Amino acid sequence: MSEICGRNGMGRRATRRAALRGGVLVAAGAAFALACGGKKEQAATGGAPAATARAGVAPTTAPNQQPKVGGEYRVGFTGPFAGVDPHNSVYGGSGIVPIVYNYLIRTSLVAPEKGILQELAVSQEQPESTTVIFKLRPDAMIQENKHGVPVRPIDAEDVKASFERVADPRSASNGFSWINEWVDHFEAVDKTTFKIVTKSPYAWVLNNVGNNLYSAIVPREWLASPDLKKHAIGSGPFILQSVEEGGQAVLTRNPNYWEKGKPYIGTYIIKSFADLATYRTAFTTNQLDVYSAPNVEEAKELLKTRKDAQHLQDPSFGFLSFWMNVREKPWDDPRIRRAVRRAVNPQEYIQIIGRGDGFWIGPITYAMRDYALPEEEVKRLMPYNPQEAKQLLQAAGQPNLTFKFQHPTSSNVIDYVNIFVRQMQAVGITAQAEPMDAGTWVAQYFQSKLTASLSLNQEYANPDFALHWYVTRGITGNGRYDTGFSDPEVDAAVKKAAGILDEKERIKAYQEAQRLIIAKDPPFWNFFGIRSNVLVSNEVINYPRGLGSLGYGFVKDIWLNR
Template sequence: MIYSTALRRGALALSLCLSAGVATAQDIPVEGGRLDLVVQPEPPSLFIGITTNGPSLLVAGSIYEGLLRYNDKLEPMPSLAESWEVSDDALTYTFHLRQGVKFSDGEPFSSKDAMFTFTKLLPETNPKWREVMRHVETIDAPDDHTVVFKLNAPYGPFIRSFAYTLAPMIPAHLYEGTDFAKNPNNDNPVGTGPFELKEWKKGAYIDLVKNPDYWAAGKPHLDEVVYHVVPDAASRATAFETRTVSVLPGGSVENFDIPRLAKEEGVCTTEKGWEYNAPMSFLWLNNRTAPMDNVKFRQAVMYALNRPLMQKVVWNGYGKVASGPITSTIPFYDKVDPQYDYDPKKAKELLKEIGYDGKPLRLLPLPYGETWQRWAEVVKQNLSAVGIPVEIESTDVAGWNQKTSQWDYDIAFTYLYENGDPALGVARNYITSQITKGNPFANVEGYSNADIDKWFDEAAVAASDDERQALYTKIQTKLQEDVPVAWLQELSFPTLYDCKVHDLVNTGLGIGNSLGDTWIEK
C-alpha cells in the first residue's frame, strides 16, 4: 500500500471532465469497493474538535458530522439535524436531531452530545466557535432530539455555523470531564459519520472502513476508503497514473503536474467543493516585533511582492490574486483602496523612510510540498530585492503548528478558510479577542484595533445585508491601510480523479463531506 493527504481550496464552481471516454453517471450506485486517495501532508491528528488543518478535515470529515451540510451556494442541507426552524425575529433556532443515530462505538447520539460539544468542548478548543458563541444567549435541550439556540441579537451567518469543519459532533460519554487535548480517543476518533477508523499506519496510510450502523439507509456505498501518505510529489503523480490511487484531492500534486495529468484518458477534474471554505492565503507578519510592528514596513512588504507572477508561475494560473482580506467568492467582498500593485521602488522608499536597518527576518513556509517551497523562494527573492534579507526556516506540519501557535516567527505562510461569511472565517484573523497563544488558526499576527473590533461586532449582527456590506467595506478599507498581514491569493486546488468514481464532490465542503455518497463504476 501507498498512502498520503490533501488540502482543500475553493472559489470556482467549475467542473470539467477532460476525457473523451467519460462514463455517464448512472441512476443506481454500485455497492462495495475501495476508494484510494492521496492525503498530503499526513494529518497531525484526526480529532477535528481541536485540529482543523486541511488534511485533518479531509480525512475526518468521513468520521465526524455536523448538524448541517451546505451546497455550493452555501445553502444549508440536513445532516445530523433533519429539520430546523428560525423564529420570525431571527433570535431562536430550533434543530430537530435525527433519531436512531449512533456513534461508531455503538452509543446513541443525542442532544446531550450536541450540548456538550456546543457549550463545553468547542468553546475551549475552537476560536471560530468561540466567536459564534458570543452571539448566543442560551442553548437548551428540551428533549433528547431537540436543541434550541436563543441569540442575543440577529446574527446573519448563524445558520452557516454548523458544518463539520466548524462544529463536529463529539461523543460526550468519551470526553466529558477529561483533558480534551490529552484524551486517548483523539488517536481513535469516534463519530457518527459514514466511515470509521480501522488502522492508521503513520507515514504510510489511513484506512477507514464502512460504518455498519450509519444512519443513512443504504450508505455509504463504499466498503473502504484508504488515504495514502506519499511524501514525494512525483510519486503521488505516479500513483495516480498507475491508478494505485484513484483520486488526487486538491493540493496533493504540484501545480505544474496538473495540466499533464488532466489530459490523460479517463481522468476527470473539478474545482468544486471549496465554496464554503473559500481559502485565503497570506503571510502572517508578526505585529509584535520590529520591524513588522511598523505599518509602513508592512506596506513595503506588500509593494515588494510580485503577486501576479506568483499566481501565474507558482500556481499555474489557478486561483486569483487577493485584493484584500475577504475572498471575492463569499458575501460582502469589496475591492477597496489602497491596493498594492507590484512596486519595488515604492517599497524601497517606505523602508528608507522608516530607517529600516536591514535586520534579517525568518520566513516560515507551509510544509505542504514543493509548490509552497517554491512560493517561499519567490517571496524571499522579492523581499531581498528591496533590501529585506530573509532566511527560510523549513519545518514539518507539527513544527509549523508549534512555531506559529507560539508566535515564534517573523513572517509565516498560512492559508485559512473563510467559512462562507466574514463573521465566521475572517473576523478571527483580525479581532483582538482572538489573539490566543497556542492556536495557529486565529489572530496569530497579533493585530489589534478597537475600531476593527467594533465594526466586526456590528457587522455580524446588523439587521440588513446593506448595513452589513457598509460595515464590511469600512473594515476592508481600514485593514488595507494597516496591512496586518500580507494577502497573497484566493486559492483554488483542482481535484483529479478517475472518471469511474461518481459523486465524489456533492457539497460546498468538498471530498471531506461527500464520501458517504461516493461510488465506483465497475
C-alpha cells in the same frame, strides 16, 4: 464549511417565525478535498470575480447503473494528519473528522442552490432573531467501537456537550470565537430538541453550526476520553480504523448508518505524502483515485498519463498567506509591514504558480463573491510598489532590513518561498527562509511561536471567520495562530458586519471592514486567490465538486464502478 444568512435563518426578521428546511444561501463555503474553482468572471454586483462553476457531482461513466457497495477509495494530501480532534483538527485530520462525525446541518456559500443539507437535524426553526431550535432525528446511532462508548442514538445532550466543549477555551477549538462573542446559551430541551440562543442577532449561526472545522457532534462519553485526538467515534458514514502518521488513515463503511444503504464505499484510504512529487507519482501510477494539481497546466499534462481521469476546476477558498508576529521586531512597526506588502507582486505568483489563473484578493477571497472587494480595488488599495517599499524602509530606519521567516515543507510552499525571497531582494530586504517539517511548523503556528511565516490555511467558510485573522485574539478567538494584532476599530467593524441581517447592508459592511483593515497595515495578508484543479478517476461515480466543504456531506454518495 459554509454559511447561511440573509434570506435564510438569522437573515429573517425577528418578528417572523420561519421553518428553515433549505432555501438559498448567501454566504461562503470552503473547499471539499481541494475541489473548487470556476470561470474568471465579474460578479453582477460589486465587480468581484464570481464563483460560477456549477456545483454538484462530477460526470459519471455509468449514469444508468445501480450504485455498487464496496471497493477501496484512495485519496491523498501532503503533510501530517496532526490528530483527529473533532473541534481543532487541521491538515489531514480535518479530512477525517467530517466523515466520521455528523453535524446538525451542512451548508455552503459556494453552492447556494444546494440550500441546507440536513444531517442530525431534520429541521430547524427560528421563532425570533436570537433563537434557533433544531429537531433531531432519533435514529442516528453511535458507531460500534472498542472504546467503551455505548451504541445508542445521538441526542440533544450530545449536541449541547459538543458545543460547550467548543466554547471552552481549554479545548483550543477552532470555533471558540463565534460562541464566545455571540452565544448566550445552549439548551437541550428534550432528547430530540436542541436550542441555541444568541446575545444579539448574528448572521452566521447556521453556517457555524455546520462548519466542518469545529462543529462535529460527538458522543458525550467520548468527549471525556484522553484519546479524543488519537481516535474518532461518531455517527457518521465512515468508521475510523487506524491513523498512521506519515502513512495513511483507514476508514470503513458504517453498516448501521442512519441513511439506509449508504455509504457505498467499502474502504476509504487517505494517504499522507511528504511532498508533491511523491503525491503526484502515486496518482500517475494508479495508487490514488483523486489528485489535486497545483495549477491547470499540470492537471492537463497529467491527463496524458491518466487517460482514465477527468479534470474538475472549481472556485477555491484556498490561499497561502504571510503571517507576522507583532510581538516580535520588526513586525511591531506598521511601516515595515506595509513595505513588505508593497514589495510583493501578486501577479508574479499568479503567472508562475497559477500559470496565469488566479485573482488579487484582499482579506476576503474572491470565492465569497460579493463579500470580496473587487479585484481592481484590491490592486489600488494593496498595490505592488517597490519604490514605496524602499521609501518606507528608509523612513523606518531599516533600508537594509533582514528578517527570518518559517514555512512548512509540504504542498507547493517552496514555490511561494522562492518568489517571495526574490521579491524582497528587489527592494533591499534579505528574507531568510527557515523550512520546517509540517508537523513541527503547525505545532509552533498553533502556539503563535513563529516570528513570521509563509503559511498554509484552512478554508474560512464565511466572512466573519475570515476576518477574525484581524481581530483581537486572532482567528480562533483563543490566542491560537495569533499575530498579536489588536485594533478596537477593526474589532468593532467586524462585529458590526456580523450582526447585520440584511444581506445588502451586510455586504457593504464587510467591504468597509476590509478597507479599514487594509488601512491598518495588518500582519496577515493573502498572496492570491486560486482555483482548484482536481483530477478524478472515471471509476469514481458521484464525486462532489464545486460544493465547498459541503462536499464532505456527499461522500456517502460516492461509489466505485470497478
